[in-house]
Amino acid sequence: MLNKGRSEEELFTFFAETKNEDLDHDYIFSSMCTIPHSVAVRAHCMFMETNLGDPGLFPGTTALEKLLIKRFGDLFHCPDAGGYATSGGTESNIQALRLAKALRHDVAKPNVIVPASAHFSFKKACDILCLEIRKAPLTTDHRMDADRAAELIDKNTVALVGVAGTTEYGMVDPIADLAKIACQHDLFFHVDAAFGGMVIPFLNRPIPFDFTLRGVTTIAVDPHKMGMSTIPAGCLITRDKEILNTLNIDTPYLTVKQEYTLGGTRPGAPVAAALAVMDYLGVEGMKAVVAGCMKNTERLIAGMETIGIPRAATPDVNVATFVCEERRIPAPWKVSWTCRKHLRIVCMPHVHADRIEAFLRDIGDFNA
């Protein structure tokens, strides 16, 4: 550590230089995060010092968290839903599986069934929670094979997981079929809608994935992805308002007596930011954002196919994938690659139509 410290000017000159090394969002085509909305930043700054881990000190901010959960309850067709603001999809998924396991504490060797396309956080969650992970294969359209998933269920299965908006191919698993299977087997059914939860409800032709389906127990949704909030903003939404209390542990010396969250100290700022975006835009505003992203996705796919790079899938949400070799992508565009080596581009709100056109021109010239 420095002994005497640095002047504020020197420090922020250094920070500005350091920040210049970060990539320009104009070229970031690989991320499921985006530049936060201006109302998100404003709200974040307003609630900068708040701690949701000690709600008795911050009853106002705590009310905003309740309101955010209520907004998602309404959006997901379960106005009485419960839940809380997490640090993101990974925490939401860990907590959902932790809850599923706690509700079946009689099971000695618990397992969970996830699609082969599930986000790597499920591997992390199962490793941490001592759960056996069983991966159900996909059908050729990159969606979970519900029949094959059903075959994996046994008396030690404590949870079934479906994904609404997969990270790699932007697909929505057959959530309705999976929900039926969950009902038949009286299984905890968690839907990972970290990405899709702020896309699917706003599509022209929404795909069933939420609490309208009787079997759905919990939903993960990340405002810091398509919700254009600041980081870290995730939510775990539960159909049963009280179910998270199963995870309660005693918390002395705080203003609450028990806590079911994964973290202790939790920032209120990104929660205010998430709510700010939702309330500022409303359903109509979000529909416009999502329509723009979907239009850009379709344009990108059409443009790439015109220059001889075929799609790898026709996605349900704004993630485009292509059959394309890595050497065909010119610098400085930052794209990503799926496990099966397909080119992957996420058309987030910061990926404007003109950036898509610039990318298409560049890749066309580079491969001419």
Next chain:
Amino acid sequence: MLNKGRSEEELFTFFAETKNEDLDHDYIFSSMCTIPHSVAVRAHCMFMETNLGDPGLFPGTTALEKLLIKRFGDLFHCPDAGGYATSGGTESNIQALRLAKALRHDVAKPNVIVPASAHFSFKKACDILCLEIRKAPLTTDHRMDADRAAELIDKNTVALVGVAGTTEYGMVDPIADLAKIACQHDLFFHVDAAFGGMVIPFLNRPIPFDFTLRGVTTIAVDPHKMGMSTIPAGCLITRDKEILNTLNIDTPYLTVKQEYTLGGTRPGAPVAAALAVMDYLGVEGMKAVVAGCMKNTERLIAGMETIGIPRAATPDVNVATFVCEERRIPAPWKVSWTCRKHLRIVCMPHVHADRIEAFLRDIGDFNA
């Protein structure tokens, strides 16, 4: 969800009203968090949209995280230390125990030994990680009884935990003795210095708790507590630079191939904020802050004893406890209570000397 959204003006009027319901920090005497330093807020805003979960996109911000870890390595006398920025003490403690368990994956029924005074996050961690928790009793001075801790060790013990700055009584466990025991038994030894890690190194008479002690494996320290950073800012520091790789899981489609963190998307903003405070203040600045907090703690204890409210302990760090009934505390002061029903006050940087005097006057009048 609202259909048409709200105007920005209407939204922020509502937010301002809501924020008014939060408690005034002038009266918050119960929290281990504080008002972030102005350089922390400035740095936070500068790095608002950065995501450390995808370091290839944010090499500048990632360099700041490395620098923050380096600062703590220097401060804790292990310049080559490893580690990463967590969401806070709970994640740091979970990850330390996860690591200890992973390093001893041959043990079928692993247990960990913590002091009876350990933060409740250890109960959470053990619940999540399927670890047996063994609580070592304290000596009469509220510190872990090292001899009794040693008696709890058996062949299934994967970790020993000591606390440097306990949440309830502000005590530092006999870390040197515990480190020796850890060496003797070749045990993973985690020091929870979430609070004390930014206090003890700056005391006039520092207490040994860090990597100078050969047995210490990992240290948790929270910049969002006495480091006056924004929330969420924790750090897990490891003596061995590479040891966290034990927790690596594969991460397709990101700019890195593997990840050992608990979270996925991780905010860069509070990391920049934490580094900003450390580099702006330096060791001398932090010494001044800590000296002020310790002086206020001593003045509070002396003042309370003058009005007939005796101390419950003589703390090592800026946490004061008293033998006092709840009914003796006037509104609107927000204090807290230990498990053993002692009054507990944390003299954080926002608890200025004049607030201590105001509190002493109020409690004196109220009980006159």
